Amino acid sequence: MKPIANNEASKRTLLAVGSFLLPLLVWCLVSYVPFIWHPKVEVTVPGGIDYFQAGMLVDQTQFADETDYAREQGLALPSGVPANPIYLPAPHQVAQAFYTGFAKQPVQKDAPWLHESLWHSIQIIFWGFVLSSIVGVPLGILAGTYASLGRLTEPFVEYFRYLPAPAFGALAVAILGIYDGPKIAIIVIGTLFQQVLIVANTTRKLEATIIEAARTLGTRGFRLLTRVVVPGILPDLYRDQRILLGWAWTYLIVAELIGTSSGITWYITQQARYQHFDNVYAAIMIIGIIGFGTDLILARLGRRLFPWDRSQDRR
Amino acid sequence: MNPETSYLDQSEEVRARFERINQRETILEVRGLGKRYRSAQGEVEALSGIDFSVRRREFVCVIGPSGCGKSTLIRILAGLDHHTSGEALLDGSRIKGPGQDRGMVFQGYSLFPWLTVKKNVMFGPQMNGRGRDEAEHDAMMWLDLVGLERFADAYPHQLSGGMRQRVAIARALVNQPRILLMDEPFGALDAQTRAKMQTHLIDIWRNIDITVLFITHDLDEAIYLADRILVLKAHPGEVQEIIEVPVPRPRSPEQFNSPEFRATKARLEQLIHPAPEPESEDEQRVKPHLIRFTDVHDNVE
Numbered sequence: 001m002k003p004i005a006n007n008e009a010s011k012r013t014l015l016a017v018g019s020f021l022l023p024l025l026v027w028c029l030v031s032y033v034p035f036i037w038h039p040k041v042e043v044t045v046p047g048g049i050d051y052f053q054a055g056m057l058v059d060q061t062q063f064a065d066e067t068d069y070a071r072e073q074g075l076a077l078p079s080g081v082p083a084n085p086i087y088l089p090a091p092h093q094v095a096q097a098f099y100t101g102f103a104k105q106p107v108q109k110d111a112p113w114l115h116e117s118l119w120h121s122i123q124i125i126f127w128g129f130v131l132s133s134i135v136g137v138p139l140g141i142l143a144g145t146y147a148s149l150g151r152l153t154e155p156f157v158e159y160f161r162y163l164p165a166p167a168f169g170a171l172a173v174a175i176l177g178i179y180d181g182p183k184i185a186i187i188v189i190g191t192l193f194q195q196v197l198i199v200a201n202t203t204r205k206l207e208a209t210i211i212e213a214a215r216t217l218g219t220r221g222f223r224l225l226t227r228v229v230v231p232g233i234l235p236d237l238y239r240d241q242r243i244l245l246g247w248a249w250t251y252l253i254v255a256e257l258i259g260t261s262s263g264i265t266w267y268i269t270q271q272a273r274y275q276h277f278d279n280v281y282a283a284i285m286i287i288g289i290i291g292f293g294t295d296l297i298l299a300r301l302g303r304r305l306f307p308w309d310r311s312q313d314r315r
Numbered sequence: 316m317n318p319e320t321s322y323l324d325q326s327e328e329v330r331a332r333f334e335r336i337n338q339r340e341t342i343l344e345v346r347g348l349g350k351r352y353r354s355a356q357g358e359v360e361a362l363s364g365i366d367f368s369v370r371r372r373e374f375v376c377v378i379g380p381s382g383c384g385k386s387t388l389i390r391i392l393a394g395l396d397h398h399t400s401g402e403a404l405l406d407g408s409r410i411k412g413p414g415q416d417r418g419m420v421f422q423g424y425s426l427f428p429w430l431t432v433k434k435n436v437m438f439g440p441q442m443n444g445r446g447r448d449e450a451e452h453d454a455m456m457w458l459d460l461v462g463l464e465r466f467a468d469a470y471p472h473q474l475s476g477g478m479r480q481r482v483a484i485a486r487a488l489v490n491q492p493r494i495l496l497m498d499e500p501f502g503a504l505d506a507q508t509r510a511k512m513q514t515h516l517i518d519i520w521r522n523i524d525i526t527v528l529f530i531t532h533d534l535d536e537a538i539y540l541a542d543r544i545l546v547l548k549a550h551p552g553e554v555q556e557i558i559e560v561p562v563p564r565p566r567s568p569e570q571f572n573s574p575e576f577r578a579t580k581a582r583l584e585q586l587i588h589p590a591p592e593p594e595s596e597d598e599q600r601v602k603p604h605l606i607r608f609t610d611v612h613d614n615v616e
Contacts, residue, residue, distance in 0.1 A: 212395050213425035213483075215413040217439040217490065227442070231429045308428045308470040 024091065031090035038082035048075025057083055089278040094285070097278035111270060114283065121252055121263035122290070124180060128187025128255070129248045133241065136192045140199025141237075145229055150200055157196045165190035165251055169258040178259035186258060190251035195244050202236045203229060235302070235309035242298050249291045320574040322582040325561045333559055336370050336542060342493055342526045343369040343392070347401030349551075350387055360551035361387045365401070367545055367557060369494070374520060374527045376541035378534065380587055384552030385530045389498050392528065393419045406493060415443055418487030422499040424479055426471040432482050433458065433467035439490040457485040460519065477508040484519065494526045501536070510568065513539055517566060534583045538576055539566055546586050555586055 030037050041063040046052035049066045058066075063080060070077050084090075089097075101114035112120075143150040165186050172182035172189075206229060214228040256265035264283055271279040302309075325333070348365040351358055361384040369375050377385045390396040392403055394413035403410045405417065426435050436454035441447065458464045461481040463474075471479055480500055487495055501509045513536060520527055531537050537544050541560050548555040561575040570576050 207423075207425075209421050209423045209425045210427060212393075213419070213421060213486075214427075214438070214442075215395065216393050216417065216419040217486070218413070218415040218442045223442070228427070232427070234429065306429070308472060310472060 027091055031084060031088070034082045038084055040083045040085055041080040042083035043078060043080045045076075045079045047078030048073070049078050052078050057086060086275055087277050089281060093278040094281045097276070097282040098286075101279060101282050107276075108270070108274070112267065114267060114279075114286070117262075117264045117267035117283075118286065118290070121256065121265070121287075124183050124255065124263060125187065125245075125248050125252055127180075128184045128251075129191060129245055131184065132188045132191040132195055132244075132248070136195030137199055137237070137241075140196045141203050141225070141229065141233070143196065144200035144203025145225060150204075154197065154200065157193050161193040161197065163189075166254045166258075169254075173259050180262070182258050183255040183262070186255035187248050187251050190255075191244055191248050194247060195240075198240050198244065199237060202233050202240055205236070206232045235306040238298075238302050238306065242295055242302075245298075246291060246295065249287065252287075320578045322558060322561060322575070322579040324575075324578075325559065326563060326575075329559075329561050329563050332564065333542075336373055339370040339372065341368045342371050342373075342406060343528065344404040344407075345392075345401070346404075348388070348391065348398050348403055349400035350384070350391065350396070350398045352399075362391075362398070363551040363553050365552070365554055367554060369526055369528060372520075372524060372526055374517075374529065374540055374542045375545060376537040376543075377528065377530045377545045377547065378532065378537045378583065378587065379547030379552070379555075380549050381532070382552075383547040383549040385547055386498055387552070388547075389419075389496050389528065389530050392494075393417055393496050395419075415439065415490040416493045418490055418492035418495045420480065420483045420487050420495065420497045420500040422502045424471065424476075424483075426479055426482055426486070428471050431468050431470055432463060432474070435471065435482055436486045436489050439486060443490065453489050454485075457489045458482075460488075460522075461485045461515070475508070476504050477512055480504070480512060481515070484516070488519075488523070488525065492525070494528060497527065497529045499530050499532065502531070502533075509536070514568075516540065521565075534580050534587070535571065537583070538562060538579050539568075539571070544579075544583070546583065548586075558582065 039060060040057045041060055043052045043054060043056045043058060043063075046054060046056075048070045052058070052066070058080075060082075063078070067077060069075075106113060139153065143153050168189050169182065169186060172185040176182045176185055210232055211224065211228055214224060219228060252263075253265050256263045261269060264287060268280050268283045271277075271283065345365055345367050348362060349360070350362045351360050353359070365388065367375075377388065379385050387396060391398045392405075392410060394410055394417070410417075426432075427438065430438065433451070433454050436457055437447075437450040440450035440453055445453075455464060455467065458467055461484055463478060463481055463485070466474060466478065471482065474482065483500070484495075501512050504512060516527075517540065519525070527540075529537075529540060531540075538560055539562075544558045544560060546555045546558060547553065558579065560579055562570050562573065562579065563575075
């Protein structure tokens, strides 16, 4: 690579890192600079106020009122430091939660570890996406290749696409029970119909000249599909699948609330119930890290798999 | 230049050559070929009553104004479109669909981007049931002929436009078709590459048993390449004239200024770009109204 291109690349990496650092910086400022926001006061010494306890969070106005009251009554003055509400933990607390989530036994008994919850969620996504793809990809390719099949299937698929997947929750539980079945079903319903349309569209975008060239070279029938259409759309199909996989992740949380709550969603709701918001943030972020991480890996893999497709280079 | 030279005057040599050509067997015979189709504007007659025939190892160019249906004609011959009247015969048998007896080179890049150059050329033989080794052997032979054996393992996107069209020619020829159909194959190339490709194509044609039907809108290209030029006119697409090119072979770029070449070109221009008709009202209405946006003294001419 030329040095200029190299510079370009390192500059791009720098900016990409910056795009993550900027929100982190804002979060740090709000968390660590006492005069930015901090609407609460964390009581350090309760003083003469009988309901104050060390570590308690009270509103600033309330704290001021109580301080005035203590002064009037000649009681010991309470003291405290500015603090943010409990639902906004500081970065270091979330970082710590990350560590304890993986390294230490959960505080509640019989609660799953963070990684156990995650692994369960990943399995749901995996099976949902695989089942959806087994049906959706071939159907999409066929609908995109044969116009009449497309016209026969696509209007219904288009209609079904507008039915919100979570609406099928109760039905899925009635049919598939309360465990993983209905959750996988919701992900399938949420992904499949989009998948058929997107794959059909991608198939239709294949250059007509390429198919015609193959026909003049003696390709006919099914082999036109397997030897020309499928390899021709493969890089775009791969990209579609990457986007759809991201889509499947967005259905995960709703899916996991159906039947018996499970996986990362159960972990999050459980931690929120005990006001362990640092754990909640850690869990939410790890979903993003896994989703984004898989996509990065898949993008890199795509470049290796499809050396002829230059559009894989741009993300 | 001798103003008396007509495109109909043929030297002794050229006349003898046409006699020899006319004694060869007919490869392609088109009789009363027509195509109509329905569009939003109603029934369109794209082609009507096309009659011509092509002899073995003849080089025929088809030329005409845009919309004359020259692309439709070659697509029908390739079996990619259907005609609605008349018939087209290749070696006496009717053309129904695409077949390996006709090779086609498209204007756009029609190479399979996911296959290397070699595998692109192997595609045809493999589709027609040849073994892998045999196909590979043939592919390398044809790549050698177009001078691209060094690029056998490159992908099409790594090649220049001219090289891609060479691969497309090799890919069409490896099936050993009776006729090579070329639909403005050099239309997207720059002038220099185009000239090189024309010379290269003549070299190939000279050395192998192949008949060529070549579509172009470039008059020089048609005269430079063709034995005969089929001139079409538009709306409906009909044969206007079939011109026997009086420029002797072997051809070279120096002949562009010869009297025969100029006379033929003048005739083609007359046929394709007739004296301009008075502008229609519609066209007058869309004439831009130019406003001076620069300083009045700042003249460029």
